[in-house]
Amino acid sequence: MKTVIIGSGSWGTALAQVLQDNHHDVIIYGIEESQVRDINENHQNSVFFEGVQLNPELKATTDIEVVKEADIVLLAVPTFAIESICQKIDFLLTKKVIVINVAKGFHPETNERMSEVIRRSISSKHLSSVVSLIGPSHAEEVVIRLLTSIDSVSQNLEDAKTVQELFSNHYLRIYTGNDEIGSELGVAIKNVMAIASGIIAGLGYQDNTRAALITRGLQEMIRFGTYFGGKYQTYIGLTGVGDLIVTCTSVHSRNFEAGYKIGKENDVTDFFRTNKKTVEGVRTAKIVHKIAKENNIEMPICEEVYQILYEGKEPKTCANDLMLRELKQEF
Ligand SMILES: NC(=O)C1=CN([C@@H]2O[C@H](COP(=O)(O)OP(=O)(O)OC[C@H]3O[C@@H](n4cnc5c(N)ncnc54)[C@H](O)[C@@H]3O)[C@@H](O)[C@H]2O)C=CC1
Ligand SMILES: O=C(CO)COP(=O)(O)O
Structure with missing residues (x-):
């Protein structure tokens, strides 16, 4: 299963590294060329994590077409960008994917929760389900592999379990839940x-x-x-x-x-x-x-x-x- 992480910021990078550490097929898509180059060439994302060496296998790209290969898309952009990025990838997706949300907040105009925004913005022929991967987790600690526990929350418990298994390892423990409203x-x-x-x-x-x-x-x-x-x-x-x-x-x-x-x-x-x-x-x-x-x-x-x-x-x-x-x- 291939996961494309949208967003080369702090949380996107830390979560991509978790999947890379777990030997999964993962790539980061970023709009900031300097961050993408930093990850690929220096194995760092120094804007966010000064002096931290990332897993050297971790790769990033500025080519959005990469989502065409995705089975799972993880959105690691701020809440204000979630709707526009969903609309953009909906044009490119070729099959049904699990969309993982990690953003915390509401749509700035409609006041919808993030799962609601994603379900409205990606057509049902491209969306298996939305899973929110959320909880107490500062990227600065996850990126240096300090012990952390968060929840994989979805109306679709099977997909929540898939995400749980994908991300769990010795430093990140994931629980599942289905209270999307309460959690978000x-x-x-x-x-x-x-x-x-x-x-x-x-x-x-x-x-x-x-x-x-x-x-x-x-x-x-x-x-x-x-x-x-x-x-x-x-x-x-x-x-x-x-x-x-x-x-x-x-x-x-x-x-x-x-x-x-x-x-x-x-x-x-x-x-x-x-x-x-x-x-x-x-x-x-x-x-x-x-x-x-x-x-x-x-x-x-x-x-x-x-x-x-x-x-x-x-x-x-x-x-x-x-x-x-x-x-x-x-x-
Ligand atoms: N940083 C953290 O420790 C955690 C962050 N979160 C949540 O994750 C969400 C993302 O936050 P961070 O990664 O921390 O923010 P950040 O500020 O570190 O990075 C945001 C990234 O999104 C990118 N971006 C913005 N608009 C974009 C677009 N349209 N297309 C592609 N990329 C775009 C920016 O270039 C930047 O690289 C927020 O809602 C935050 O609350 C949740 C848990 C932990
Ligand atoms: O959500 C977070 C930790 O769980 C990150 O918090 P901040 O966005 O305040 O840095």
């Missing part, structure tokens, strides 16, 4: 919580505050996810609390890093002026704000992050408002 909503919203976690760290708060944020953030994820049909159980798993912990506490998290800068400066202006990284939680905060409002779902932490990012509210004031809002029973 969980990994999207945790990015907003990671921004919040960075903000409180930037403001100078410490461990008590972070523990409170993670716990109450999880409650918001459960409230939102179960409202739309996600299972409660999913939120005590890898795509719930697991991914929430890793992004709220890790130095690798770009969402945390963004929040930290905003908290430290007590202002969002410079972040928007300078940021060039993929920080999915920024767009997700806007979408969650809209959906929560329309459906009357209480999301106080997400709402404060939205206010900071889009309404110019001062982070210090947000922290204060969260502490002093109406007192509640915990459950």
